Amino acid sequence: MRFEDRVTIxxxxxxxxxxxxxxxxxxxxxxxxxADLAGESANAVADxxxxxxxxxxxxxxxxxxxxxxxxxxESTREAFGPVYVLVNNAANATDADFLSLGEEAWDEDVAVxxxxxxxxxxxxLADMVESGSGVILNISSVNALGYYGNEAYSAAKAGxxxxxRSLAVRYGPSGIRxxxxxxxxxxxxxxxxRVARDQDVFERVARWYPLxxxxxxxxxxxxxxxxxxxxxxxxxxxxLPVDGGLTAGNMQMMEEIVRGQDKEPS
Numbered sequence: 001m002r003f004e005d006r007v008t009i010x011x012x013x014x015x016x017x018x019x020x021x022x023x024x025x026x027x028x029x030x031x032x033x034x035a036d037l038a039g040e041s042a043n044a045v046a047d048x049x050x051x052x053x054x055x056x057x058x059x060x061x062x063x064x065x066x067x068x069x070x071x072x073x074e075s076t077r078e079a080f081g082p083v084y085v086l087v088n089n090a091a092n093a094t095d096a097d098f099l100s101l102g103e104e105a106w107d108e109d110v111a112v113x114x115x116x117x118x119x120x121x122x123x124x125l126a127d128m129v130e131s132g133s134g135v136i137l138n139i140s141s142v143n144a145l146g147y148y149g150n151e152a153y154s155a156a157k158a159g160x161x162x163x164x165r166s167l168a169v170r171y172g173p174s175g176i177r178x179x180x181x182x183x184x185x186x187x188x189x190x191x192x193x194r195v196a197r198d199q200d201v202f203e204r205v206a207r208w209y210p211l212x213x214x215x216x217x218x219x220x221x222x223x224x225x226x227x228x229x230x231x232x233x234x235x236x237x238x239x240l241p242v243d244g245g246l247t248a249g250n251m252q253m254m255e256e257i258v259r260g261q262d263k264e265p266s
Contacts, residue, residue, distance in 0.1 A: 001029030002229045007080045009033045009072070011063050011120060012090030014041025016188030017139065020217040021087055021224055026054035028225060031080040035061040035072050036090070055080070063090045063116030066123075073123045082127035085228050088117035088160070089139040093153035093190070106152040113156035114163070121167060121178075129174045135228045138164050138180040139220075142243050145182055157182075161239055168237030177236040179227045184243030185214040208252060210245030219244075 008025045012018040014036030026032045026049040034049070036042040039060030049056035057079045061072045076083055092112035094105040121136050128134030143154035144161050161180055168178040185205055206213045223242045226232055241247050 001027075002225065002231070003085070004029030006030045006084040007033070007076060007082060008085040008087065008228075009035055009076060009083055009120070009124070010087045010089055011035045011061070011116065013087075014038050014045055016190055017183070017186060017217040017220055018087075018089045019045050020221055021089060022056070023049060023052075024221045024225060025085070025087075025228075026056060027052070030085065031055040031057075033057045033059055033072070033076045033080070035059045035063070037062055063120055064111040066119050069116075069119045069123050073120075077127070082131060083124040084128075084131075084133065085135045085137065086120055086124050087137045087139065087224065087228070088120055090116050091139070091141075091153065091157075093150045095150070098151050101152060109150075109152035110156045110159075113153055114159045117160055117163060121163070125167075125171065125176070128176050129171065132175040134176045136164075136167060136176070136178040137224060137228050138178070139224075140164070140180045140182045140239065142182050142184050142241060142247055144239075145241065145247050164239065165237045172236055177232070179232070179235060179237070180239045181220060181223055181227065182239055182241045182243065182247075183215060183220050184209065184241075184246045186220065187214055187216055208246060208250075209243075210248065210251050213244065215242070215244055 003025055008030040010018050010022040013022040013034035022032050022034045022045050032049060034042045034045045034056055042058040046056035046058035059072045059075060062068045090112055092109050094109050117138055138160050140160045141157040142148060144157035164178050164180040202214050220242050223240055
């Protein structure tokens with residue numbers, strides 16, 4: 001198993017992609033701390049892991065609160081030992097038009113999505129530097145690479161890519177690797193409110209993806225496990241799009257261009 005006895009924290013681990021990541025790291029032998037603001041959700045995922053024979057600890061954690069983060073890392077150390085893998089997955093995206101986006105909503109999106117990874121990374125790095133090894137994996141988004149709405153969330157995800165590169169260079173000499181994944185649209189509970197008022201949204205969005213569908217959390221997990229494992233021992237500072245081809249090019253635009261070429265000149 002690739003992560004046998006490796007201590008792993010997954011923030012936002014109580015649902016969606018985080019839940020699947022936590023379960024898969026545990027299945028690969030990791031001792032997993034499921035950190036989530038929703039304590040009941042974190043407990044449920046930790047129980048799922050334990051019921052499957054794995055080792056897990058649930059932590060109710062606000063990643064925007066430095067004291068909460070320190071308490072989470074200390075509890076991790078007491079239960080399992082120093083952190084080897086940190087997965088910064090927790091995020092927040094306010095569904096609002098830019099002109100109606102309030103300052104409080106902007107601050108919340110940026111705090112959870114960018115300040116949280118800053119605090120979590122800063123807190124685990126001391127142990128990683130001391131041990132001379134460790135992996136930080138940041139879950140960014142295609143929103144960091146182009147315009148796909150949610151301006152505050154997108155700006156924070158773009159900042160997370162800059163943080164990824166900075167930490168990779170600064171802490172590479174200490175044996176620490178830092179990478180990021182940029183997923184496309186994933187079918188997770190984060191979409192529940194949107195789907196409730198627009199049941200066909202995934203079908204419409206799918207036509208923009210060259211692979212013809214939106215993603216599932218399981219589509220991202222393989223890339224995450226690879227980047228966190230020794231199989232990626234010489235990869236750091238990288239951003240891996242896992243997006244069904246979305247950022248490779250605009251399929252609808254291409255079809256419009258080809259359609260225009262097929263027209264007979266008048």
